[in-house]
Amino acid sequence: MEASDGTWIRELAFEEYNFELAHQKGTFLICYRLNLSTAEPLQEQHVREALTFLHRKVPCLRMYFDQRDGDKWIREATVPNLDFKVLPDTSDYSVMDCLRTYRYNSATGPLWCARLVSDVNSCQSIQTSLHKTDDGSAYFPHSHRLFLGFHHGIVDGWTAMRICGLTVTLINDVISGKSINNDQLGEYVSPQQTMELLLARKTLIENDSELKKKWTDEINSQKGRKSFFQLIHQKPMEIEEKSLHLERELDASTTKRFFHKCRAEGITVHSAFTALAGVSLTDLVAEKGIIQDTYNIRIGHLINMRRYWKGDVSRSLGCHILAPLLQRIDTSRNVIDKFWDFARSVHQELQRKIKDGTVIEAQAFYMINYTGTEPDINFDTPVTSDYDISNMGDVTALVTEGGDHIKVTNILRSISIHKLPNTCSHIIHTFRGKFIYVLDYNTRNVSTEIAEDFCNKIFNNLLKVI
Structure with a gap:
């Protein structure tokens, strides 16, 4: 497709531009993995047809970036332009590693892609009846993994999960031979409401000297500070900097116990997991010889900005996140003995910050002090958080469990964070009653050994407190 085929939409917003800059450096790219089971082996043509409908029904998947009068603009493709391949049976890690460093053609699109990998052994089965797993979930005998890669400038987690759900529905409908309309999944919405909120708060800070001083002191306090991971990580000179990930999940029974305990203690799962990660990090660094009575840990929380918008946001697609909300928690080495009191304090402060629009x-404040002529991502800034957390909650309704021909048995997501000052990100959600977890980590600051130790400590501590 030629770039001239697209309709001009609008100029890129600040965060969209930043994600494009990151994309050009091969980072901040998203990968989703859908584990699928089908009654019959998936046919390439069925999936390709479903993805063609997906392109027609999801406006943000038709977007790409192009120059106009010296500025970067968003354009909408008028004809389908798919990037889809069927791969031989290969490791999930190799596919995800590829999509987390993928180079899209920003000037023509598409800014997303799909890869299908089938389990050859399962496809040799002649059984087509529905079976049950140990937890009672239904599945078919043929297994596949569908990977969806996204440029972060066109989607956030909420949008991507909705796209995953529509993809499953479309594949099922294509196999069924159903007629598929061109009704849109939603609308590709500009971040206008977010910008209005930012400008109003910017004016407030400019007219409040105490508020301006508060944020000046906050920024100054970050200068020169290293994360705890940097303090315990000795990076070999020859190691290649890249993003890697670890996967864990809780079975349905353990998930239910964990969630029930959180409700009984009056806090969210997100706050409880934030506290668990903090406790586990103190355990980790203490074992590495950094002994303190209290550890000041900094956490970055990814916030869906739609929560601050007016009106119905249920159809608002696109990327609507800002830099993570920073929270500091003082964590003592023996806090596991009073974990739920500690978790409650974490929860209360986090809820206050969310409510206040921190x-x-x-x-x-960043906008006030930014002096550049265009948005820029500073890839060598000090680490602002010890770890980040992205929580989508229960995504079962968004993703769907499948239909008569296809079932979703699992879904996970991952994002590249190398070539950035980031250390690691906890990526969590629940699907079909199971708590799904990914730890994305940057080998620049976190070794695989430390990542595995950290991950194990989190889940060992979780079992202790429930």
């Missing part, structure tokens, strides 16, 4: 205020 994430908006932080970005507004």
